[in-house]
Amino acid sequence: MYRNLSIKQKQIVWAWAFLAIPVLFYGVIRFxxxxxxxxxxxxxxxxxxxxxxAGAENxxxxxxxxxxxxxxxxxxxxxxxxxxxxxxxSFVVAYHLDQLRFMHGFLRMLYFLPxxxxxxxxxxxxxxxxxxxxxxxxxxxxxxxxxxxIEFLRSTTNALPSVLAPAVWAGLGFQIIIFMAGLRSIPRSxxxxxxxxxxxxxxxxxxxxxxLLKPTIVFIVVFSSIGFLRIFDHVFNMxxxxxxxxxxxTEPLVLMIYDTAFNGFDMGYxxxxxxVLFVVLLIVSLLQLRILRDR
Amino acid sequence: MGIKKLKGWALATATGAAALFASAAHAxxxxxxxxxxxxxxxxxxxxxxxxxxxNPGITVKMTxxxxxxxxxxxxxxxPAGEGPDVVQLFYGWLNDYVKAQLIQPLPADSFPPAQxxxxxxxxxxxxxxxxxxxxxxxxxxxxxxxxxxxxxxxxGITAPPKxxxxxxxxxxxxxxxxxxxxxxxxxxxxxxxxxxxxxFREVLVRQFGxxxxxxxxxxxxxxxxxxxxxxxxxxxxxxxxxxTAFGFMDxxxxxxxxxxxxxxxxxxxxxxxxxxxxxxxxxxxxxxxxPTGIKSNYSSYWVNAITTKAEGEKYxxxxxFMAYVTSDEAMQIWLDVVGELPAKPSVGMTDANANxxxxxxxxxxxxxxxxxxxxxxxxxxxxLMDMVQRVDIQGQSVADSLAEAAxxxxxxxxxxxxxx
Numbered sequence: 229m230y231r232n233l234s235i236k237q238k239q240i241v242w243a244w245a246f247l248a249i250p251v252l253f254y255g256v257i258r259f260x261x262x263x264x265x266x267x268x269x270x271x272x273x274x275x276x277x278x279x280x281x282a283g284a285e286n287x288x289x290x291x292x293x294x295x296x297x298x299x300x301x302x303x304x305x306x307x308x309x310x311x312x313x314x315x316x317x318s319f320v321v322a323y324h325l326d327q328l329r330f331m332h333g334f335l336r337m338l339y340f341l342p343x344x345x346x347x348x349x350x351x352x353x354x355x356x357x358x359x360x361x362x363x364x365x366x367x368x369x370x371x372x373x374x375x376x377x378i379e380f381l382r383s384t385t386n387a388l389p390s391v392l393a394p395a396v397w398a399g400l401g402f403q404i405i406i407f408m409a410g411l412r413s414i415p416r417s418x419x420x421x422x423x424x425x426x427x428x429x430x431x432x433x434x435x436x437x438x439x440l441l442k443p444t445i446v447f448i449v450v451f452s453s454i455g456f457l458r459i460f461d462h463v464f465n466m467x468x469x470x471x472x473x474x475x476x477x478t479e480p481l482v483l484m485i486y487d488t489a490f491n492g493f494d495m496g497y498x499x500x501x502x503x504v505l506f507v508v509l510l511i512v513s514l515l516q517l518r519i520l521r522d523r
Numbered sequence: 524m525g526i527k528k529l530k531g532w533a534l535a536t537a538t539g540a541a542a543l544f545a546s547a548a549h550a551x552x553x554x555x556x557x558x559x560x561x562x563x564x565x566x567x568x569x570x571x572x573x574x575x576x577x578n579p580g581i582t583v584k585m586t587x588x589x590x591x592x593x594x595x596x597x598x599x600x601x602p603a604g605e606g607p608d609v610v611q612l613f614y615g616w617l618n619d620y621v622k623a624q625l626i627q628p629l630p631a632d633s634f635p636p637a638q639x640x641x642x643x644x645x646x647x648x649x650x651x652x653x654x655x656x657x658x659x660x661x662x663x664x665x666x667x668x669x670x671x672x673x674x675x676x677x678x679g680i681t682a683p684p685k686x687x688x689x690x691x692x693x694x695x696x697x698x699x700x701x702x703x704x705x706x707x708x709x710x711x712x713x714x715x716x717x718x719x720x721x722x723f724r725e726v727l728v729r730q731f732g733x734x735x736x737x738x739x740x741x742x743x744x745x746x747x748x749x750x751x752x753x754x755x756x757x758x759x760x761x762x763x764x765x766x767t768a769f770g771f772m773d774x775x776x777x778x779x780x781x782x783x784x785x786x787x788x789x790x791x792x793x794x795x796x797x798x799x800x801x802x803x804x805x806x807x808x809x810x811x812x813x814p815t816g817i818k819s820n821y822s823s824y825w826v827n828a829i830t831t832k833a834e835g836e837k838y839x840x841x842x843x844f845m846a847y848v849t850s851d852e853a854m855q856i857w858l859d860v861v862g863e864l865p866a867k868p869s870v871g872m873t874d875a876n877a878n879x880x881x882x883x884x885x886x887x888x889x890x891x892x893x894x895x896x897x898x899x900x901x902x903x904x905x906x907l908m909d910m911v912q913r914v915d916i917q918g919q920s921v922a923d924s925l926a927e928a929a930x931x932x933x934x935x936x937x938x939x940x941x942x943x
Binding site: 272274275276277278355356359360361362363371374376377381382383384469470473474475476487490491492493 | 624706
């Protein structure tokens with residue numbers, strides 16, 4: 229039978245033969261649980277008893293839950309603050325680092341180091357930085373120069389930016405490396421031509437560098453947006469005493485899902501939240517790809 | 524080797540094998556599951572070997588796994604006819620396990636309810652549903668007031684406080700501030716995230732004349748005068764008495780361990796880690812009594828229960844094992860090895876145990892302890908944390924915040940009982 233196939237068909241058979249393992253793996257590890265989660269979101273289940281049908285009950289409960297809307301809002305604040313800030317900082321750093329020759333490798337390593345550090349360890353160190361007197365690093369410094377203490381984490385307004393800051397910092401290294409690779413891939417000849425024409429540095433940046441960096445920017449925006457929408461470890465580890473607190477002011481969607489599932493054992497409700505997160509991620513990613521794609 | 528010798532060997536081997544098979548045929552093996560915690564495993568190994576010595580023909584196989592996997596593993600195993608015959612679970616999960624038909628009631632002839640109520644500390648009654656007990660603890664935990672002896676001596680305080688008023692007075696003497704007015708040492712630690720939410724619910728509300736819940740913990744009842752006075756006292760430690768700050772040094776037990784807190788309210792499970800803290804000299808005393816002399820305490824515990832998987836001779840063996848792990852002997856071993864308190868006055872209230880300088884205050888507290896029937900402990904704790912945060916951070920009045928908390932917790936209870 230195989231003998232009778234055309235070369236093209238044989239190629240397809242071989243392609244599928246090699247793809248079989250990843251396809252099977254994805255099916256079992258990704259798609260089956262995803263489908264199952266969607267199924268559970270229409271059921272009630274406490275992990276112990278049998279599953280019972282709930283219809284759209286979990287979604288209605290979600291829609292009416294004020295905590296969910298607060299959490300939903302927090303999740304978007306993480307996204308809307310985190311993505312532009314990290315994009316801007318990483319571009320500025322990468323742009324200047326690219327032009328620097330002195331200790332280039334060493335500096336690049338320094339920027340990349342936080343990305344390799346465990347988020348848990350980093351969150352706990354920052355949590356200690358933020359403590360009030362007598363142990364917190366920042367507040368001890370403020371107190372030593374006679375400035376009143378700032379409540380970083382025990383405040384409904386300051387807590388979210390305080391938690392976000394180390395998360396942004398941790399992601400910078402990766403974005404800087406991607407930006408630098410993007411900058412390197414722009415042909416030198418464009419810059420040389422521009423310089424011969426006597427164009428200003430700003431014009432070069434706006435007319436050559438940024439337009440040619442567009443694929444890189446799209447990648448980083450989508451990638452970091454997904455990261456901020458799924459933020460969990462920094463928040464959870466910096467607020468373990470009152471997860472997502474104070475008063476839900478730092479709670480992202482993923483933390484609410486975790487809490488509902490593994491403290492409340494309300495798997496159906498948690499699955500409904502997961503489905504909402506999935507839809508949000510899908511919409512945000514599709515929107516970004518559409519807006520930022522090449523015309 | 525001569526023929527005779529060979530014959531002897533063959534005979535001996537055959538007899539030995541026969542004996543082995545015979546005993547194997549009569550041996551019953553039951554499985555016991557608990558989560559992994561070093562001291563608990565050691566204590567249980569000791570209990571199992573004692574039990575097996577007393578009951579030849581029964582062997583107990585213990586399986587342990589990480590705390591986080593507990594519920595999923597038990598839930599998956601029992602319906603499949605696998606897993607434990609006797610299982611350890613947190614008292615707050617009992618209702619879920621009963622509803623899911625994972626455990627069966629203890630037989631009334633071996634565990635008569637009247638006898639249990641006479642033998643055990645009163646809070647164990649939470650494990651009764653209808654005419655049967657469903658589970659029983661080997662050990663229980665309660666709260667006490669830890670204090671730093673070095674800081675007490677430095678401030679010239681000779682005895683730990685006995686009442687809430689004394690508590691505030693003593694705390695004032697122990698509080699220290701720097702030149703700018705920032706707290707550098709607190710009189711007493713404060714934080715609803717640790718054990719203070721139990722202190723508020725079961726102790727302070729009762730001491731100010733209230734009853735935190737009605738109708739078998741299905742109705743929230745602390746939005747009352749008593750509840751308001753209790754919350755005023757609690758937030759007053761920060762707001763008016765200024766002897767502490769919420770979140771001081773991140774966690775209450777951290778501040779106490781670091782010697783930056785004069786007093787610290789915590790559970791008996793903290794004893795072990797405090798004993799290991801070098802350079803800390805600490806004492807422990809019963810929780811201070813209320814303005815009208817009411818004493819109260821909160822107790823929680825892990826229980827053992829027989830699962831629905833155990834049938835026939837395994838069931839009989841499981842009943843015997845349950846009887847042993849809830850015996851006086853088992854409780855004394857558990858206290859000595861794990862440091863958790865005996866669940867019966869007959870063991871706890873012996874002169875040696877009740878007057879023990881470390882365990883004594885906790886054991887005496889058991890006599891008047893209450894056990895909250897939580898439907899979701901972490902969510903109910905969150906309600907009280909938010910209640911204090913609203914007063915502390917947002918400046919909401921005590922009465923409003925209390926009313927909001929009571930309504931939120933009532934909703935949690937209603938939702939749970941409506942769907943279960």
